[in-house]
Amino acid sequence: MRTLHGSLLKTELLVRLFLIIFFFYTDKAPGFVRKIQKEEYWLYNFPRTISYYPSAYLWLTVLFSPLITVWIVYFFTKDKVDAVQSLLGSCLSIFLAGSITNVVKMGVGRPRPDFLARCFPDGDIDDSMICKGNVKDVIDGYKSFPSGHSALSFSCLGFLSLYVAGKLHVFNPTGRGSAWRLMCVIFPLLWATMIAVSRTADYHHHWQDVTVGSILGLTIAYLVYRMYYPSLQRLNSHVPYVSISPADTQIPYIDHRMDTPLTPLSPSHTTDIEQLLKTV
Template sequence: MAGGRPQLKRSFSIIPCFVFVEGFFCYDSTYAKPYPGPEAASRAPPALIYALVTAGPTLTILLGELARAFFPAPPSAIPIIGESTIVSGACCRFSPPLRRLVRFLGVYSFGLFTTTIFANAGQVVTGNPTPHFLSVCRPNYTALGCLPPSPDRPGPDRFVTDQGACAGSPSLVAAARRAFPCKDAALCAYAVAYTAMYVTLVFRVKGSRLVKPSLCLALLCPAFLVGVVRVAEYRNHWSDVLAGFLTGAAIATFLVTCVVHNFQSRPPSGRRLSPWEDLGQTPTVDSRLEKNPRPAGRIRHRHGSPHPSRRTAPTVAT
């Protein structure tokens, strides 16, 4: 309107939508499995899993580095690039085996922390219910207006988004909404992948070639059993377990390949040559003129004389 106050136009299209709707379908059999009890009552309790993923790889790396220090490999198998000893003050001396041990264990601890953060963040963001969600939620279907399944309606008929729909314990309901990805599966996969790559890349076994593959398969069995237990006890779906396995294995692969460089030693300068720098160090070929320099008496001035590199023919007396 002319002469009046201009009308303000509001647009909500630029506001990002990060609101995740938490709800469930009435009478959904996927989430109506019986409640298996607290996590401590599981056949694979979290305390046991945390102890195994902490102690198992630590002991393996410790034994591997001690064997490498006291039983060194032959000179042909030792990498060309080695590490130097660091002396800090008059009392502290960090030998190459100690530096390798601290580096590998430090990276492994960082990976455990990262895997836990990724799994917890994924569970909070997705809010995917566990198979026993409705057993701990205990919704009042009559008050919510949900109709029971019938031959005409074999599946769920309504999606409930009411925040007060659950009459169960709030702590159990909150825990039952954190299923994807499975944190226990992610930690087991990370520990197994890191340890298996360490065994494959560092251990040197004479004789049969099946020793290291058999050891790696033996390490994979406990992680697989943890996933089976989580699904059998109705604590997670198969999709949650597979997502946890992929998360842990991806983090372990990244740290081994990009951070510790396949468990190889660092150069003394603390910097590894890039492939372009390595290609740049090509062998040099000496010039024939440099090998056979011309005597000083044969070199003349530029003006009125032939080129210094031009050789005159010798005169023959007749």
Template sequence: MQARHNLLWHLLLDLPILLLVAAVCILLEVGALPSRRHGFTCNDPALSFPHVGDTFSISLVAAITVIVPFLIIWAVEAMLRQNDEYNMKKSKLYLTAKIAAVIYRDYIYGAVVNLTILEVVKCVVGSPRPTFFDLCEPDKALTCNDSEFVSSYTCKSTKYSRYLQIDSSRSFPSAHASLSVYCGLFLAWYLQRRAFSWHNRSVLLIPLVQTLCLIYAAVCSLSRLTDHRHHWWDVLVGGIMGLLSVFYTVLVLCKNFSQPAVVSTSDISSSDGNNHQSVRRLLSSEPHVVVP
């Protein structure tokens, strides 16, 4: 009865709020809702780079942010139950999927908060990108004098879509940097707390995966500079926002991954009777079980 009551609250309150936030973000992103355009300085060389595309497309970053964390979390939680003799294989996968879903829910919540703040700040600031002149081709750029600041203009580009013309004034902060830092640091932190142990058969596997997560965060962020899609301060602030989001998600929502620490087979075989019994209780989903 309590579960049905909670589900009803989720459907009647939480789901509409989530859909409303998602709708606002989408409408802001596509330009359906008005947003501020900061303007530009005539002949500004910092805004005169050609548009060459994205090394990491937004669809790729979104796929990595949404899909990869759940797969890694599920794999780790399943690994933690590899010695569980009280559950069948099918039950173990189901139970570990439920545990992973709880952690993943908090991760997605933090990501949504991060992305919502990013989208609002982008539209409020309205900072032009380094490729602004190429993407927008503002009408006032041909007639303004050197160093003159233009606050009102119309994009006349025929080479690029309307979306890219609108996006040309949304440089600050970098969403790529924020999301990649958030995703990479969250996974590295999670792996350190839940998967790393000096008693594992391989002590280098988890650090290798953590390194790949951090490399992804760094390379994705720096590619925004090499692609001339952002100014350096856009990437810096975006990375800081991602870092703050990680601290909020891990420490406040996930309680610093306070589940039991990783236990390897070597720990079990080398422990005394009391520790052996405690480990079995952690690995089992049943109530208190005494193992001789």
């Protein structure tokens, strides 16, 4: 078993610290101000409502769900290396997806569905689009695409879904056919889906924002997970790469007990097959 060298661990932590700082900086920075045509008013004239899944709940989710999940796994395995690797992976997945989302938000500048209510709180829309609302609300109103809630929830809960699937061997012969294992994998994805859907229900995002944000978050989660853990189809899917010795890197996708050596065809069998093909 190997562990991260001290200098390498420091580098990994510095990368995450940079992403965290970059995320919170870009989260409040102003972005591109997109022009709105009168014909588009109906797209951005929805009422302002409270978030059905507020940001405070989102941060409780993305910060504590990895900690709780990893602690439960550690309680049974007592594997400190796996705990460190999973926490490094989940942190990277969350803040990498969040940083990418913020950069795209700033570049696109798509207004939210409730933008006109933010821009003109009194309901008197001015075609010159000189906003009268709170400056912070207006700046945030231009950051609809893609959805940050969707990206963060899927980057976190999607990573945990893959992590649990690897630990329970859901997609290899060891755990196939077990409904409860599959439900443990689906639950985090359902949770993330409902968070994403809530952003259209409270008029904070368009459906395109939620769709792209979810795909972005899930893609980052998968890429980061595969950096730290083998394929879910391998028998050692529960072991992080850093704990796998070079001799174990070729562990197959199927159980050795299920392997049946192939017997070469005898010359007579080969002749019979050739004759059969000629008659077809």
